[in-house]
Amino acid sequence: MTTPAEPDPGLSAIMSERRQLINLAYRLLGSLADAEDVVQETYARWYAMPRPRQEAVESPGAWLTTVAGRICLDVLRSARARRERYVGQWIPEPVPERTEWGSTRPADIDPADRITLDESVNMAFLVVLESMTPAERVAFVLHDVFRYSFAEVAEIVGRTPAACRQLASSARRRIRDSAAPATPAPQRADVVSKFKRAWQAGDIAALISVLDPDATATGDGGGLVTASPRPVNGAETVARYFADLSPGLAGMTLLERTVNGQPGLAIRHDGATVAVLAFDVADDRIRNIWAVLNPEKLRPWTAG
Numbered sequence: 001m002t003t004p005a006e007p008d009p010g011l012s013a014i015m016s017e018r019r020q021l022i023n024l025a026y027r028l029l030g031s032l033a034d035a036e037d038v039v040q041e042t043y044a045r046w047y048a049m050p051r052p053r054q055e056a057v058e059s060p061g062a063w064l065t066t067v068a069g070r071i072c073l074d075v076l077r078s079a080r081a082r083r084e085r086y087v088g089q090w091i092p093e094p095v096p097e098r099t100e101w102g103s104t105r106p107a108d109i110d111p112a113d114r115i116t117l118d119e120s121v122n123m124a125f126l127v128v129l130e131s132m133t134p135a136e137r138v139a140f141v142l143h144d145v146f147r148y149s150f151a152e153v154a155e156i157v158g159r160t161p162a163a164c165r166q167l168a169s170s171a172r173r174r175i176r177d178s179a180a181p182a183t184p185a186p187q188r189a190d191v192v193s194k195f196k197r198a199w200q201a202g203d204i205a206a207l208i209s210v211l212d213p214d215a216t217a218t219g220d221g222g223g224l225v226t227a228s229p230r231p232v233n234g235a236e237t238v239a240r241y242f243a244d245l246s247p248g249l250a251g252m253t254l255l256e257r258t259v260n261g262q263p264g265l266a267i268r269h270d271g272a273t274v275a276v277l278a279f280d281v282a283d284d285r286i287r288n289i290w291a292v293l294n295p296e297k298l299r300p301w302t303a304g
Contacts, residue, residue, distance in 0.1 A: 014046065017061045021068050027141050028072040029079070030092030030126050032300060038075065042068040062152070069138060069156035076134035087223025089231065091290045092126040093297040094276045096266075097258035120145045123260045123278035123290050128178045132171050139164045140171035180282035188281040189256070189263040195279070195286060196254055196265060202246035207239035212285040217241060222294030225274075238289070266301060273301040 021042060025035035042064055046054065057063045083090050119125065120141075129137050135157055142148040142156065143164070150161040150168075157164055191210055198206035217238045221227030232241045249267075252274070257266040259278040267275040276298060280288035292298065 014043075014060055014064070017064050018043075020061075021064060024065065024141070024146060025068055025072055026095070027120055027126070027129070027145060028069070028138060029075055030130060031297075032093050032095060033296070034075060038068055038071045041071055065148075066152075066156050069142060073134055073138050073157065076137060087221070088227055088229050089218050089220050090130075090222075091218060091220035091292050091297075092123065092130065094123065094259050094264070094278055094290075094292050094301075095121070096301050097261075119261070121260050122262045124178070124180065124280040124288065125175070126260070127288075127290070128175055129171075132174060133167075135159065136167045136171040136174075139167035140175075143168045144172065180280060180287060183281050183283065185263065187284065188279070191281050191284055191286060192263040192265065192279055193256060196256065199242050199246055200249060200254060202243045204236075204239045204243045207242055208235050210284075210286055211235040211238055212282070212287045215286055215288070217289040217291065219291045220294050220297070222296060224295060225293040227291070227293050273298050276301060 018039060021039045022032075022035055025038040026032055029035055029038070045067055046060070046064065054060070129141070132140070138157055139150075139153050142153045143150060150164045153164045153168075154161045157167070159167070194210045195207065198210065213235050214233070215235050215238050216231050216233050217228075218231045219227030228241070232238050251269065253268045255266045255268065257264055257276075259266075259276055262278065263281075264279055265277040266273050267277075274295075275291055275293045278290045278292075279286050280290075
């Protein structure tokens with residue numbers, strides 16, 4: 001007769017950290033898939049430790065965060081080389097509103113993997129994070145977003161608290177310099193609605209009317225789906241680009257959806273989401289459009 005394995009009394013406490021770790025890793029990496037891999041590796045390292053060493057850890061949550069942060073830092077350092085090999089433009093992976101998750105993958109999307117949507121996850125914010133050095137990004141996100149002390153950040157980044165303070169300060173300036181004037185959510189949604197109607201009609205003048213003169217549109221097909229290899233710049237050029245695409249919308253459904261906490265669009269064809277558009281809106285005009293067409297980045301989006 002076999003004796004049942006002794007239950008781990010700390011399992012629920014350890015697993016309760018999962019959502020925090022997913023949220024942290026996604027903001028650091030801009031990829032839900034990479035964030036899931038990081039969290040899996042973090043837990044693997046925890047359970048690879050003998051039980052006495054686990055019990056000696058004063059704060060398992062802090063231990064998990066430290067390990068996840070270090071893994072993310074390593075991933076960010078290697079990501080630059082991977083991005084150089086990426087086909088076309090790389091855009092962070094869009095995430096839907098919580099109510100719109102995963103009817104396409106009901107069995108394998110864990111509720112704990114759902115990202116908490118706030119200003120630190122909107123697409124414009126994530127794109128600016130992409131311009132930072134790995135150390136800047138980690139120091140800023142850990143301190144300014146997740147409120148870790150610089151002493152705790154230093155342990156993860158491997159620098160002094162003073163150096164981490166400087167890293168976060170530099171990152172903060174980048175965020176401040178790129179920030180758009182605050183625009184109420186209903187106003188942003190109205191602008192996106194106008195863009196949608198103008199695009200469906202192929203109306204160049206109407207498209208220009210909702211675009212900032214210096215508007216930029218960036219597409220990410222990842223080499224798997226056709227997308228412009230370079231950003232399209234200027235209101236008229238962007239308007240003509242989308243107007244040229246409007247005939248291809250026949251048979252597709254454009255839905256107004258929340259993309260990374262902001263008003264956006266999802267495009268569906270034959271029951272599948274084939275593109276997600278995120279927008280940066282300021283003063284009733286669209287400054288940036290990010291169109292993600294890479295199917296590997298659209299897996300969390302509902303098809304129902």
